[in-house]
Amino acid sequence: MIEKNLAPPDSAAAVANVTDIRTRRGKLVSSVITLAHGGGGKAMRDLIDDVFIDAFSNPALNTLEDQARFQLSDLAKLGDRLAMTTDSYVIDPIFFPGGDIGKLAICGTVNDLAVGGATPLYLTCAMIIEEGMQVDTLRQIVKSMADTAREAGVTIVTGDTKVVGRGSCDKIFINTAGIGVIHQDYKLGAHQAQAGDHILVNGFLGDHGAAILNARGDMHLTSPIESDCAPLHDLIQTLLKAAPHTRFIRDATRGGIASVLNEIADASKCAIEIHETKTPLRQEVKGFCEILGLDPLYLANEGKLVAVVPAEETDAALTAMRGHALGKDAADIGTVLHDGRPGRVHMQTLFGGKRIVDMLVGEQLPRIC
Amino acid sequence: MIEKNLAPPDSAAAVANVTDIRTRRGKLVSSVITLAHGGGGKAMRDLIDDVFIDAFSNPALNTLEDQARFQLSDLAKLGDRLAMTTDSYVIDPIFFPGGDIGKLAICGTVNDLAVGGATPLYLTCAMIIEEGMQVDTLRQIVKSMADTAREAGVTIVTGDTKVVGRGSCDKIFINTAGIGVIHQDYKLGAHQAQAGDHILVNGFLGDHGAAILNARGDMHLTSPIESDCAPLHDLIQTLLKAAPHTRFIRDATRGGIASVLNEIADASKCAIEIHETKTPLRQEVKGFCEILGLDPLYLANEGKLVAVVPAEETDAALTAMRGHALGKDAADIGTVLHDGRPGRVHMQTLFGGKRIVDMLVGEQLPRIC
Known part of the structure; x- marks a missing residue:
């Protein structure tokens, strides 16, 4: 009954910039997450380019700005109500039989939208990473998020990266917030x-x-x-x-x-x-x-x-x-x-x-x- | 140029439930956050009722369900594009001259929406709390969030509470994701x-x-x-x-x-x-x-x-x-x-x-x- 027919979000400028950044900047040099990766400067930009942009790559991912944008008229084609949800994921261990914290962070938020009858559309991804995590571990989690997002038909459109010192968090915590649109026929409660x-x-x-x-x-x-x-x-x-x-x-x-x-x-x-x-x-x-x-x-x-x-x-x-x-x-x-x-x-x-x-x-x- | 004239979100059922829960359940008994407060059961419900509902109380706060809902037609009165953003706040110390982590978590996300020309509207609030935090400290942070949200004209519509063991996070991390609507006249980039x-x-x-x-x-x-x-x-x-x-x-x-x-x-x-x-x-x-x-x-x-x-x-x-x-x-x-x-x-x-x-x-x- 519901067809996904959204036009790409309104971020042509951002799309152009993704490519620029990718070609202009090199691969990440460090193999371990340091506090600098959460500092808002060059190291963070490199981490985002190398780990997140590659995996989440899509026209909606607005790397230059802190917000993603969508035409309300496109959303209205899918239904009459916008649904919004959030969850933080702190699971221990971060890899487990059947999944990992990345897969969980997508599924959990997709499901919170879907149970209300919404077509899940766009997710944010905010990570709090403990200093010292292997970049390859992060890459594996991010790949899992990207794969699951693809399977769920949702797009990760904006994010945030914080790094805290050793011992200030346990490996990695991920928050995903999501929006979706509920078709007018569905009134669940x-x-x-x-x-x-x-x-x-x-x-x-x-x-x-x-x-x-x-x-x-x-x-x-x-x-x-x-x-x-x-x-x-x-x-x-x-x-x-x-x-x-x-x-x-x-x-x-x-x-x-x-x-x-x-x-x-x-x-x-x-x-x-x-x-x-x-x-x-x-x-x-x-x-x-x-x-x-x-x-x-x-x-x-x-x-x-x-x-x-x-x-x-x-x-x-x-x-x-x-x-x-x-x-x-x-x-x-x-x-x-x-x-x-x-x-x-x-x-x-x-x-x-x-x-x-x-x-x-x-x-x-x-x-x- | 932009007037806020949104109708209350579509959660009449949730509103009824807020009152029910508040009258039916008592005040929180514990003065310290325990792992049970993040367990999804009675203790978590009591914490939410006692600390969050009281402070964030508004018709949009959907306590029973994991999603908030808004009429797209109401959003469209404010502009043509939806903006979406997220940030996690891990500041240390959590109280500082001029503010605290709660005030920061509202201002940061409101500002990320506003700089794109959006009228900030709805925020989610996801907390990761370290076991052992005083409930009164949490209450103070939540009050600060509520006060700042009121000042900023935004509504906290849904949330998530996780508790991790002592030493697994440093006191409290807060994620706020937000949506707003950008007026058709504004094309910033x-x-x-x-x-x-x-x-x-x-x-x-x-x-x-x-x-x-x-x-x-x-x-x-x-x-x-x-x-x-x-x-x-x-x-x-x-x-x-x-x-x-x-x-x-x-x-x-x-x-x-x-x-x-x-x-x-x-x-x-x-x-x-x-x-x-x-x-x-x-x-x-x-x-x-x-x-x-x-x-x-x-x-x-x-x-x-x-x-x-x-x-x-x-x-x-x-x-x-x-x-x-x-x-x-x-x-x-x-x-x-x-x-x-x-x-x-x-x-x-x-x-x-x-x-x-x-x-x-x-x-x-x-x-x-």
């Missing part, structure tokens, strides 16, 4: 969940949280769990076409699906019931959680969404998601109840019991994203 | 500088850099230098009304005016000459630089701009700026030359000599913004 609606997820839960925890620890599982980190914009567009009356979509990141379900119950003043037997969990993740005493409902995901869909569109939604690479294990895990205490989420357990699924209290896992 | 244009600044240079360096060191000047940190949007609108053919405006932050002048010379393929005797420097800053062997042309500013204005509008521009609180010491410091080596900047010194003003090489002062 957690408060719209209604009794009878179904709760869908697009696949196995908790992979990201388990992967990170495993990558940090000493368990060395024989079949290591991979993060599910992925851009969900295309799956979401597929879902919305199949189930145009979808009430709400949310990616289940920090706090897991438990937190998303609680927010939906809270906003809609409804009760929600999910079923343990219908909730897709990989055997490895289940085992991992049992050993460590973790509840997979609270584990972070970076490629999983929760959708609230009216009963009559549930089958179509499931079929559509299962036909997409990122939704082939999609499941209908529960419903919004006609009765029950407003704001309450509970789970029917495997053994026929019922347990309350509350919001996460305390901290399950720091620096998960 | 560094490449447009032409021979004969004048180079204007809005007052004393280097205050911010000197203030930070002084705040860190042991010099304890009897008359401490204050940072010039200020939102320049209103001054810029005043300048553009008086000198509508202004070619280019840029805030002279990291790298000082030397870097801005070099970028203008580079982009326009012109030579630029400035005059030492016309360049406004406070006696304290001059003395400070002499003692430490620093060049004030490279010192960071956070409330100073460089404007390239055609000769015939220079008087009007200066008069307009001098009539504004943030431009009363505005000065005409030089010109774009008819001859000279393209891309070269030089200064006529006090003693009649001529010295090249190159881009900053290396690092003058880390963590200045």
Whole structure:
């Protein structure tokens, strides 16, 4: 329904300058990040030219000025509302099975836009780098960002580079802010969940949280769990076409699906019931959680969404998601109840019991994203 | 010329939820930031409710969802182009004479939008906080952000909170990304500088850099230098009304005016000459630089701009700026030359000599913004 037909942003001058800078200046000499790379002078310019411009190269990347510009009339072709979001990524370790901080920084922000029904378009990229980082490590992260941005159909249009002394940050923190445009047909909101609606997820839960925890620890599982980190914009567009009356979509990141379900119950003043037997969990993740005493409902995901869909569109939604690479294990895990205490989420357990699924209290896992 | 007449953003649902959350949840219990405050669960929600919502309270702040939304038709009333920018702030110390990291995080991003001719509108706020920070310190920073945002006429519409362990970041890093709308009459660009244009600044240079360096060191000047940190949007609108053919405006932050002048010379393929005797420097800053062997042309500013204005509008521009609180010491410091080596900047010194003003090489002062 939505076609991307934006003209290149309004920065012809900047484009010309990219080339000038690239031909005029040499390759970066240092193999290690120094404080000078964040100083606003020649070293920073060289770093940007050599590491960022090469990877992010696109007509929108305005290297000379601190702002990117877009014609509002082009944006209006895609919908009626602009969506804006931001996230900082501080994940530890910065490379993990299934991804790295760069991929995560693109997927997370793309997903935050997409779950609102927006077509993600333009991202900013602001890095805080610890002095002493290898330039090649940074290059690898930036390449991962560029590859993921290409996959997600978004453009990195402006950025910022800060370098702090050794010990003043842990390797690298990345902020991406993003804008997208929401088509006039989509009006999603957690408060719209209604009794009878179904709760869908697009696949196995908790992979990201388990992967990170495993990558940090000493368990060395024989079949290591991979993060599910992925851009969900295309799956979401597929879902919305199949189930145009979808009430709400949310990616289940920090706090897991438990937190998303609680927010939906809270906003809609409804009760929600999910079923343990219908909730897709990989055997490895289940085992991992049992050993460590973790509840997979609270584990972070970076490629999983929760959708609230009216009963009559549930089958179509499931079929559509299962036909997409990122939704082939999609499941209908529960419903919004006609009765029950407003704001309450509970789970029917495997053994026929019922347990309350509350919001996460305390901290399950720091620096998960 | 530009009137702010935006309707409140499209988040009626979110507004309702702000109130619900505030009345339903209590005040924050902890006086110190813990990892749980970044965990995505109850503690984070309480921190956001208690510290951020109270301070940033506005109908646009969408607490339940990770994105803010705006009607494109409202944006289009202000101009034809959307501008987007981002900056991370890692300044050390976080409180300094004339401001703090919160004020800086608003001014910096407002200024990055405003120098392109945009009316700054909406900002995101993403914080990375070190475990162990006093909640009252955070509250003070957030209050400063809220006060400065109000002064600058911008709204903080969405955010992100991460907490990292002790020693994994230095106190607090803040990212703000911002959007604004550029009126159709304004077409600013560094490449447009032409021979004969004048180079204007809005007052004393280097205050911010000197203030930070002084705040860190042991010099304890009897008359401490204050940072010039200020939102320049209103001054810029005043300048553009008086000198509508202004070619280019840029805030002279990291790298000082030397870097801005070099970028203008580079982009326009012109030579630029400035005059030492016309360049406004406070006696304290001059003395400070002499003692430490620093060049004030490279010192960071956070409330100073460089404007390239055609000769015939220079008087009007200066008069307009001098009539504004943030431009009363505005000065005409030089010109774009008819001859000279393209891309070269030089200064006529006090003693009649001529010295090249190159881009900053290396690092003058880390963590200045």
